[in-house]
Amino acid sequence: xxxxxxxxxxxxxxxxxxxxxxxxxxxxxxxxxxxxxxxxxxxxxxxxxxxxxxxxxxxxxxxxxxxxxxxxxxxxxxxxxxxxxxxxxxxxxxxxxxxxxxxxxxxxxxxxxxxxxxxxxxxxxxxxxxxxxxxxxxxxxxxxxxxxxxxxxxxxxxxxxxxxxxxxxxxxxx
Ligand SMILES: CC(C)(COP(=O)(O)OP(=O)(O)OC[C@H]1O[C@@H](n2cnc3c(N)ncnc32)[C@H](O)[C@@H]1OP(=O)(O)O)[C@@H](O)C(=O)NCCC(=O)NCCS
Numbered sequence: 001x002x003x004x005x006x007x008x009x010x011x012x013x014x015x016x017x018x019x020x021x022x023x024x025x026x027x028x029x030x031x032x033x034x035x036x037x038x039x040x041x042x043x044x045x046x047x048x049x050x051x052x053x054x055x056x057x058x059x060x061x062x063x064x065x066x067x068x069x070x071x072x073x074x075x076x077x078x079x080x081x082x083x084x085x086x087x088x089x090x091x092x093x094x095x096x097x098x099x100x101x102x103x104x105x106x107x108x109x110x111x112x113x114x115x116x117x118x119x120x121x122x123x124x125x126x127x128x129x130x131x132x133x134x135x136x137x138x139x140x141x142x143x144x145x146x147x148x149x150x151x152x153x154x155x156x157x158x159x160x161x162x163x164x165x166x167x168x169x170x171x172x173x174x
Contacts, residue, residue, distance in 0.1 A: 002091050003044045018054045025078035032171025037076035041099055043092035053079040053088040057096045063165035069156060072104035093122055100152060107152030110174035124150040132165045133173040139165055145174040
């Protein structure tokens with residue numbers, strides 16, 4: 001069963017379960033990564049009382065082609081080890097993609113190598129142009145993230161070979 005709830009609608013126990021799940025899925029998970037997943041809509045995958053998957057979408061601004069696009073930015077997508085490749089990830093993403101299509105100019109995310117194949121299979125497209133971040137010191141290139149940023153185009157035309165700049169935040173910017 002997939003539940004879609006805003007952060008404000010989750011209890012402390014559910015938030016703790018989601019955080020623990022993500023720390024179990026990702027070796028390099030940080031508190032900043034968890035913070036990035038808050039303040040939007042969460043898709044929670046349940047097997048009875050057990051939380052087996054989490055994904056969320058939060059709003060960010062992406063600068064592209066002279067506009068500040070309203071992006072539904074997907075964060076903290078993880079399915080519990082031992083429960084992967086059973087359809088939970090696809091079911092969570094289908095819910096978030098519906099939200100993105102209805103509420104945002106585009107979807108965007110930063111993918112792991114494993115995640116990249118998963119998102120490609122769902123129609124997400126790799127950004128080919130140079131990435132950067134709008135830091136407190138101005139726009140700074142983020143070459144380490146080039147090739148790992150995926151978008152789900154919506155109504156706004158995108159040039160995937162042009163620059164794409166994300167807004168600022170603590171931790172990993174993409
Ligand atoms: C990536 C992840 C979220 C996918 O969730 P999942 O529940 O395992 O995936 P699903 O069962 O819904 O897969 C649906 C389809 O996506 C594709 N897919 C999923 N994982 C894939 C992978 N590792 N490699 C290639 N294709 C993949 C396949 O087409 C798959 O269909 P199939 O199993 O019939 O071949 C999950 O495997 C995971 O948590 N991995 C570790 C954490 C991670 O890398 N998260 C992504 C962060 S960006």
